[in-house]
Amino acid sequence: MHYQHNRTLALFYCQNVPGAGERERIGLEKEYGQCIRFYPIACSGRLEPVHLLSALENFADAAYLITCPEGMCRYFEGNLRAIKRVMRTQDIISGIGLEKERVGIITGSKEGPKTLAELAKEIFDKVLQMEPSPVLGKGERSYDYCATEAH
């Protein structure tokens, strides 16, 4: 599959999400190239708004977080905290005139759990519908930034 290179998604995800192993990630990275940057995290509750903001500032048109299903968090309520932090980040970006949808959170469902690959596709399809981020402009994205602190 080939994607055009003028949208980038920063995708943070809880390692508890099905199909989120090392091997799968490498496969997905091959598939999406630089269009999706994958950041596995031990617990979604550890994600800070500043990680989402740095991604938006430096390379991403959108920054999303996939948490483990509700009630399945290894760290008890990490995913619930994550929702509040994502909401706060949405408030911050809408304060400077960016669309709220550039930041989002997907909580996996316990009944019909989707794999990382399925979710990544769903979210990226959404990103493709968005205008390029006014922070980054319309041109090709540059990739010299690495949001390593999110790991």
Next chain:
Amino acid sequence: MITAQQKPIDEIRGMLVPYKRILVLGCASCVAECAAGGQKETAMLASTLRMKAKMNNEDVIIQEHTLDRQCVKDFVVTLDDIIGSYDAVLSLGCGAGVQAVAEMFSEIPVIPGLNTEFIGETRAQGLWVENCLGCGDCMLYYFGGVCPLARCSKQLFNGPCGGSVGGKCEINPDVDCAWQKIIDRLSRFGALDRLETIYPPKNWSRKQGGGPRKIIREDQQR
């Protein structure tokens, strides 16, 4: 500790209009504890400001730095090496931090990024409550450890007023009535009789009445 909240982004940007090289300066003490001006919040605000500047094609440099304590001269001095590169400081310290930086670096404008709120306590994660006005003459002994100045809406020394109902203050059912707490606590210690005598008018000269306050301790001086 001192609590604070970040000012609205538009207000901050309004104050920064004339400046091109801005240092966003955090403080890792009180305002970090109340998640308003610590390292994390400083990074967030700086990032947000840079994004907005990029969106508007503004040609500005915005960098961040956090001091351990912005209200202590020994820490503020460390800015000496870097401050020359900027034409304004956006301080995320409390009012005391902002002024300590301004006092030391008289040539550079120091802009407050926070609204300093009150002396308070972190009662739970994400919950800070006011409980001291720094009146200079602590009366907590008489009032069972509950401050009637900071926690009673009408600062009653001989409360409660006629609006106290079910432990809540008349101004808002979300506000606890301080006087209910005072009475509950004193009666638990069997010390309710402390409240039978009339508490006399407060000596406010120990607070703002005497002009700006200062503490001088010669034994602490070098």
Next chain:
Amino acid sequence: MKDVSRLKSVLEKGGFAVTSECGPPKGADPQAVLRKTELLRGKVDSVNVTDNQTAIVRMSSLAACCLIKKAGLDPVLQMVVRDRNRIALQSDILGASAIGIRNVLCLSGDHQSFGNQPDAVGVFDLDSIQFVQAVRNMRDQGIIVGGEPLSHPPDMFTGAAANPFADPMDFRVVRLAKKINAGADFIQTQCIYNMERFDRWLGIARDRGLTEKAYILGGVTPLKSAGMARYMKTRVSGMDVPDQLIRRMEGVSKDKQREEGISICVETIERLKQTPGIRGVHIMAIEWEEAVGEIAERAGLLPRPVIDDQ
């Protein structure tokens, strides 16, 4: 003519005092005060003049008292500690006394957040009890807060308010005792709808000898409608309106509710007259001064006694 407090004279002679209240206008027209005053002339002994009630900016209580005084009635100057520090409060007491005002009611005041100036600073330098004490010290010892002497003491019959219906219940009488110990000559209570609860409160006060130390006037407010009764119950903190009273108001048709409200009020006054330790009634007919005459009449409070020395 010597300025004397009519309220004090009636009470000292053992009479059952009747006071009412007049809220100054949200404007500078003296007629607005005088019109209300006329409705009360001859029906009450004294008229309380509210002080920026519910924290809404109105003509000053002191000025309105002055108008009422000139019209020949006996005003009770209400003063709240919300808006003035001890310098202004004491200065206004001297001024009020100088122009012949002889009664003051010392209050905390409604919080500024309720009114039309929610951005105002609340002063609360003294609280109402400290203020009562300050006035009494000015009058009886000729000294101001801090002990400095006055060249001429003010003459003020000094009152305070009490709310028997607020919490914590057990502490309410303690607070009354503090007000009386601070020097309150008279007490006006919050409006009474729950007579049983009021009796309990007063019983404890009587046992502590408080009814011998100060004149207690029971407060009443005629209900205009069932809606007002419900509003008072749910929205005004420290107000106890029993459900049975609300049902009684709801039980009559809308056009009869005012009359029913007056009847309830008259019944309450009848009971207060029989209650040992109650020395008068304070009728607060909010924006309904017309009702005061009828209530006083039906409760057998008219004519008001003639006071010789006035």
